[in-house]
Each structure stands twice: as structure tokens, then as C-alpha cells.
Amino acid sequence: MQETGTLFCETTVNIEINDLWGNRSILSNVSAGHIFAETYALSREPLMVDVVSAEDCEVLFLNLSALTDPLYANDSWQRKFMKNILNACVQKNQVLSNRIFCTTPKSTRARILTYLSYQAVKEGRTTFRIPFNRQQMADYLNLDRSALSKELGRMRDEGILEFRKNQFTLTGIQLSP
Secondary structure, eight states: OOSSEEEEESSOEEEEEEOTTOOEEEEEEEOTTOEEOHHHHHHTOOOOSEEEESSOOOEEEEEOGGGGOGGGTTOHHHHHHHHHHHHHHHHHHHHHHHHHHHHSSSSHHHHHHHHHHHHHHHHTSSEEEOSOOHHHHHHHHTOOHHHHHHHHHHHHHTTSEEEETTEEEEOSOOOOO
């Protein structure tokens, strides 16, 4: 990103890190209508991640330099905008914290169960869709795709879950109200 700014997108995008060896890790998935890169914009640091959309996407670029300009310090729009940016940063912090929870367990099964448990609680039901295909899910959990698929198959055979593409059902459990 050349200038300081934040981005708003009309479709779902993945925030990814690609290392020099071509390894990809998905940090988060940003839904349509949400902002991304606000932390980079406010800190004036260069963008160190890639933002990838699976379909054509229009992105709105906002220059945030006015937020730090003393000329606008007493304007109500500036206070409201800063409050909204702070709320967005808090939400992103929660998303990244959840990703850390999902990638901290050492075993493939534990990572999968942590991620799927979080999704079930977030949706409030045991049948839900995730925003990733199988490769993206593996990249999000920092797992090899074949290891992920193999473990999902074992868990299905053991009756822990059912799945079809990106829809999952956790079996034999009930969510607390």
C-alpha cells in the first residue's frame, strides 16, 4: 500500500501471508462490507500481508491522514470515525486471538476441533458453514491439506462430525444456551 489508508471491500477476502518459499498461511477472512488494513493505515507501517479475493472485487481506499490532523480534532465526525476504527481494531484483535487458539494445539485433531467448536459457538448451532474450502482451511490452521482431510475422514468415521464441502455438523453435542 503506497499511502496511509484503510480499505473497504464489497466481497469476501482472505488476509494471507506468503513466505519466500511459497508457503501460504491465511490469517483471517473478511466479510463483504467490512474494513481491513486499518491497523497498518493508522500505524503508517507498510502492508505485510496479501489481500486475496476469489472473485472480482471493488475496493474503496480511504486516506486516514485527516484523523490525525489537529485541524479536525474537535469535529464530531472525527471522534465518531475514530471510535468506529477502534471498534474494528478490537474485533480484528479477537479474530486473530481466535486464530491463535486454533493453531496453538499440537495435534491436527485438536486444531480442527478447536476451530469447528469456535464456529459452532459463533453460529449458535451445531450445523454451520465455514468461509474456507479445504485448502484454505488447512492454510488457516497451518496444516498440510492431506493431513487435514485424513483427520476429517477419521473424525467422520468415528461419528464426531459430518461434512460436505464447507458445511459441517458436530454430532453428539449440544450447545449451551
